[in-house]
Amino acid sequence: MNGELSERRRLILKLVIQEYIDGSVPIASELLVRKYGLAVSSATIRSELAALEELGYLTHLHTSAGRVPTDAGYRFFVENLMDRTALTLTEQRMIRHQFHQVRTELDQWIQLAGAVLARTAQNASVVTAPRAYQARFKHLELISIHETTVLLVLVLHDGTIRQQTIVCDVVRPQDELSRLAARLNDRWADGTVERIRDGVHDRDVSDALEVHVTDVVIRSMEWFEDQLNSGIHSDGLMEVLSQPEFAKVARIRQIVEILQGGRGLGPLIPRALASDGVQVVIGGEHGHDDMREYSVVLTRYGIDGEVAGVVGVIGPTRMAYPRAISAVRYIANIMSDLLGVFYNGENTRY
């Protein structure tokens, strides 16, 4: 995959792709010679370009148009050619600063990660909330809202919070609710759904509210486990629309649909959760027709064996891969660190 190409061809391919990525205009032989002061004439470049086209790395739309990378070309670029850059220190500092300012709230991390990623990579971003691999009960609280209305707040082991309202048949004073909550917290501490479910059969519960609470908790936890792949937050529609690919209305509709519906994006999440490192899926590699003109750069973040989520960038195949990859990697590290604080209480103190 590597020795196949002569040094010169590798260089030319790299230049073509880099130029195309930042100009979005098909690249001509003439331009390469002029702009990079190559020591050969444009005719030579033309024959090299023709060879690269023969190998499947480039195409052109019509005879008199410059070259454009194919999916295979981008793939080769990502794998073998591109410079592995990082974000500048200034950028890193600015990003860290922003995260520092919202340090305490999980939802805001997610939102911020999406916003920063979109701005940094100039494309749309995708973020899923960190999820434990398995729902584990942490805490529940029953709060009397108004006479027979009770608010159930369920905290899971990974910090997920779910709220539900329950309407009782009789008025329950707050201290009765608190006692029930304390009993259940004690009984279910760190329990999985299975354990809680099994516990129901082992004892004979007569209190209607307790039965109902148990039911709601079990259903919430089951629902949680079902939803592991969903809940994709996306941001940066405006940023991705600034890419020249979206000069046509049909194209805009397409990306909006992908981002909102999550169609075509869904299958990538479990894959990213299951792999290490940054995943890059380019155009046709999706095997999904709607995604043929889009690339996705995704990676997992979180704490091994405990909790994980996914952050990524989506945009046209003509994407600034080096930058997208470093941005995604950097944000994923930040998110992992933040979760580390949450889980293990490292670093920061008040």
Added chain:
Amino acid sequence: MNGELSERRRLILKLVIQEYIDGSVPIASELLVRKYGLAVSSATIRSELAALEELGYLTHLHTSAGRVPTDAGYRFFVENLMDRTALTLTEQRMIRHQFHQVRTELDQWIQLAGAVLARTAQNASVVTAPRAYQARFKHLELISIHETTVLLVLVLHDGTIRQQTIVCDVVRPQDELSRLAARLNDRWADGTVERIRDGVHDRDVSDALEVHVTDVVIRSMEWFEDQLNSGIHSDGLMEVLSQPEFAKVARIRQIVEILQGGRGLGPLIPRALASDGVQVVIGGEHGHDDMREYSVVLTRYGIDGEVAGVVGVIGPTRMAYPRAISAVRYIANIMSDLLGVFYNGENTRY
């Protein structure tokens, strides 16, 4: 505002606007005569149209184009001409059914309201979460997550939940945390920010964690009151893009920016919160240049004096006002009912 126009002119204006709303094509005199079998000739209609144009209710883009309503025309239509329809019973039943299925979770109501509204009115929708007029403390919980890491869950009177992580300098066992939480819950029950803030000065608190928790709670509640107008959820981008107005890319950008940034939308929320009934703001009436080509139909929902939010529809000025208004009104009623259950424990039981 009403007696100014002859019966015939009112009819013609109404027909023009209705036709234009559902066809989005400028309306010709000929068409009106043919389609509605009017008893006069097209020349007569033409002179009436010219008169309506003179009065400022219609325009045309060039000599040989049909008539198009002006903002004033739409305004007159909404105020005096349109049929006050309601959603069909079938639609109402379907919508109620959907809400019934997610009855227990607040976030889902909001999301569903947005989705339903967008689909029903074929435009973008705007929903804000229900907020109490003033933040009132309801309950807080301190949960030991891991050694020195503590999760603070704050429940406000209107059901809003905020979570924050706190890192202590020393390890705090759960039962110590629970005792502290119980003490604070007792002390702050139903308190406003002012009361909590004043309480701080009245006593001498030495425990570092207690100081920190107090600080976080106060800041959260202040932040909450600051944020009353923000937190605008929007949905239905896809629906609004299906309107023919968005055949041009520039126009799409505009609506995306309005929906995401909330620019131009912000000022409307407090206005809607402060008024009764459905508010309709048409095009230039916004007094905001970016909004000159958009109309917004908004209304408050909630419980008087307790808690309120806003639901609405936004789309091009050529909007199906009767339908948008009835959809908004219907959804607002449903949301109010749901909140009623939450606050007063009416209706439903398990």
Added chain:
DNA sequence: GGTTGGCACTCACACACTGCAAGTGCCAAC
């Protein structure tokens, strides 16, 4: 064999031109 200049060839794109269809505005007649 690789490299080069020269040149014919191919398209996309911008531009102007044209004819057509849709509608209006006006007017004289009723």
Added chain:
DNA sequence: GTTGGCACTTGCAGTGTGTGAGTGCCAACC
């Protein structure tokens, strides 16, 4: 006040054309 007739305006779709960018090929050269 209403009507038919007619001139006039304008958008729009279709067509033709010139231009510029860039390739592919080839014969000559090193």
